[in-house]
Amino acid sequence: MSTSLIVMAVIAVILTLMYNSLVSRKNQVENIFASVDTVLKKRYDLIPNLVASVSKYMQHEKSLLEQVTKLRADANKPNISDEQKIALDAEVSSTLGSIMIAVENYPELKANENVMHLQRSLSEIEEQISAARRAYNQAVTDYNNAIEMIPTNFMANAMHYRRKEVFEIAKDQRQNVNVKELFN
Amino acid sequence: MKSVSEVTDFYYKTLYPTLKKLEDDRKHLKYRIIIVGGLYTLGFFLIFLAFLDANSSDFLVFLAFVYIGGGTFIYKLLTKDYTGEFKNKIIEPLIHSIDSNLSYLSEMHISQEQFNKSELFTKLPDKINGNDYVSGEIDGVKIEFSDLHAQIRHKNSKGNESWETMFKGLFIVSEFNKNFKGKTVILPDTAQSTFGDLIGNWLQSNNFGRDELVKMDNIEFEKEFVVYSTDQIEARYILSHSLMKRLLIFKQKSQYPVYISFIGESIYMAIYYSKDLFEPSVFRSLLNYKIAMEYVKTLHLTITIVEELKLNQKLWSKR
Numbered sequence: 001m002s003t004s005l006i007v008m009a010v011i012a013v014i015l016t017l018m019y020n021s022l023v024s025r026k027n028q029v030e031n032i033f034a035s036v037d038t039v040l041k042k043r044y045d046l047i048p049n050l051v052a053s054v055s056k057y058m059q060h061e062k063s064l065l066e067q068v069t070k071l072r073a074d075a076n077k078p079n080i081s082d083e084q085k086i087a088l089d090a091e092v093s094s095t096l097g098s099i100m101i102a103v104e105n106y107p108e109l110k111a112n113e114n115v116m117h118l119q120r121s122l123s124e125i126e127e128q129i130s131a132a133r134r135a136y137n138q139a140v141t142d143y144n145n146a147i148e149m150i151p152t153n154f155m156a157n158a159m160h161y162r163r164k165e166v167f168e169i170a171k172d173q174r175q176n177v178n179v180k181e182l183f184n
Numbered sequence: 185m186k187s188v189s190e191v192t193d194f195y196y197k198t199l200y201p202t203l204k205k206l207e208d209d210r211k212h213l214k215y216r217i218i219i220v221g222g223l224y225t226l227g228f229f230l231i232f233l234a235f236l237d238a239n240s241s242d243f244l245v246f247l248a249f250v251y252i253g254g255g256t257f258i259y260k261l262l263t264k265d266y267t268g269e270f271k272n273k274i275i276e277p278l279i280h281s282i283d284s285n286l287s288y289l290s291e292m293h294i295s296q297e298q299f300n301k302s303e304l305f306t307k308l309p310d311k312i313n314g315n316d317y318v319s320g321e322i323d324g325v326k327i328e329f330s331d332l333h334a335q336i337r338h339k340n341s342k343g344n345e346s347w348e349t350m351f352k353g354l355f356i357v358s359e360f361n362k363n364f365k366g367k368t369v370i371l372p373d374t375a376q377s378t379f380g381d382l383i384g385n386w387l388q389s390n391n392f393g394r395d396e397l398v399k400m401d402n403i404e405f406e407k408e409f410v411v412y413s414t415d416q417i418e419a420r421y422i423l424s425h426s427l428m429k430r431l432l433i434f435k436q437k438s439q440y441p442v443y444i445s446f447i448g449e450s451i452y453m454a455i456y457y458s459k460d461l462f463e464p465s466v467f468r469s470l471l472n473y474k475i476a477m478e479y480v481k482t483l484h485l486t487i488t489i490v491e492e493l494k495l496n497q498k499l500w501s502k503r
Contacts, residue, residue, distance in 0.1 A: 128421055
């Protein structure tokens with residue numbers, strides 16, 4: 001009698017620990033995503049200023065500027081999912097990267113105090129975003145491992161936890177940093 | 185900044201006349217130490233024989249302590265002039281040959297306040313001493329370092345005091361090139377290398393004296409170090425991919441355990457050599473290549489840290 005009670009108590013403790021660890025992983029992902037969101041917003045806030053400052057000169061890159069403005073509008077829509085935010089982030093990063101490279105072809109822009117200020121602010125935010133992405137990816141990896149590995153996978157299934165997507169860190173992202181270093 | 189081989193050249197060429205003179209002093213000193221040491225030991229041995237029958241082991245232990253204490257004192261006294269000469273005429277010029285803007289004070293050391301601020305060790309030391317304090321600015325980045333020996337006092341039930349070394353080696357404080365608010369501490373990874381990934385990771389995440397464990401996305405770095413931080417994102421903001429690579433290279437070059445923390449405005453680094461550095465060798469020649477390289481390499485590694493870790497590439501908002 002007492003042994004079966006002990007066994008049941010042990011099982012209850014194990015189940016509670018598993019449940020708690022799953023919930024804490026899920027919350028960790030959400031917490032970090034909130035921080036990712038904050039830095040992404042900071043970058044979106046710079047876009048209108050950037051577009052306004054460079055559009056006068058960048059006649060050939062009109063489409064790039066339109067694209068980045070549209071992406072920003074999309075990102076500011078209410079109720080977009082985390083997956084959409086991740087996808088938008090990748091697009092914004094690559095478009096902004098192209099704009100920054102294009103700025104190199106305009107000596108007037110390179111001499112413009114405001115543009116240079118924006119460029120530096122952007123590259124600082126870019127570093128913060130990169131750190132936030134890496135933290136998010138680690139949290140998601142821990143979470144995904146937990147919901148796929150024995151024994152927590154059974155419970156995760158019962159709790160309807162699904163795999164989450166990580167940010168893909170594109171190759172050209174790292175090159176952005178190099179472009180920045182040219183100015184230092 | 186000069187390379188290691190240029191500094192080695194400087195050691196053997198420019199400093200050669202001084203080395204030659206010091207080398208003569210060293211030989212004389214060596215004989216003096218051997219003679220004084222021999223007489224001293226003989227004296228104690230006679231006292232020891234006289235009390236051997238007394239059957240009081242406590243007294244013999246006391247005698248052994250007196251022997252060691254007295255011996256250290258006599259050794260220090262004998263080598264004092266030679267050490268001072270060596271530091272002024274060899275170590276100081278060596279430092280200036282690497283960077284002429286640095287100032288050197290052979291008797292000073294990094295303050296206990298700085299050591300405590302680093303939070304590299306979970307306990308606070310009861311006693312700190314050291315020497316060879318170097319400070320200054322390299323490429324606009326403030327840096328200071330010194331030899332340091334931090335100890336903790338233990339008292340047993342009998343009231344006997346004993347001292348435990350918590351750190352002995354080189355302690356470096358420098359400005360960091362990014363802004364941050366939290367605290368990030370990087371320690372040598374002993375758990376993971378001893379117990380493997382699974383148990384090691386579990387042990388690391390349950391280290392109660394520390395903040396949250398941060399798993400880094402560089403496998404080699406993760407193997408060598410363990411990172412704790414108050415902020416998961418900030419830790420990665422500080423430890424960019426390139427800084428992780430540079431720290432790994434630094435660790436490989438130093439060949440000793442390296443402790444690093446980022447707190448306030450600064451990066452703190454402690455390299456656990458477990459010996460007093462920049463002291464003149466008494467029993468081996470100063471012209472010995474291995475001995476020379478120890479001085480040259482350690483100084484070079486430390487002074488070039490600003491360049492190696494790119495601490496001079498300040499973020500624009502920090503300028």
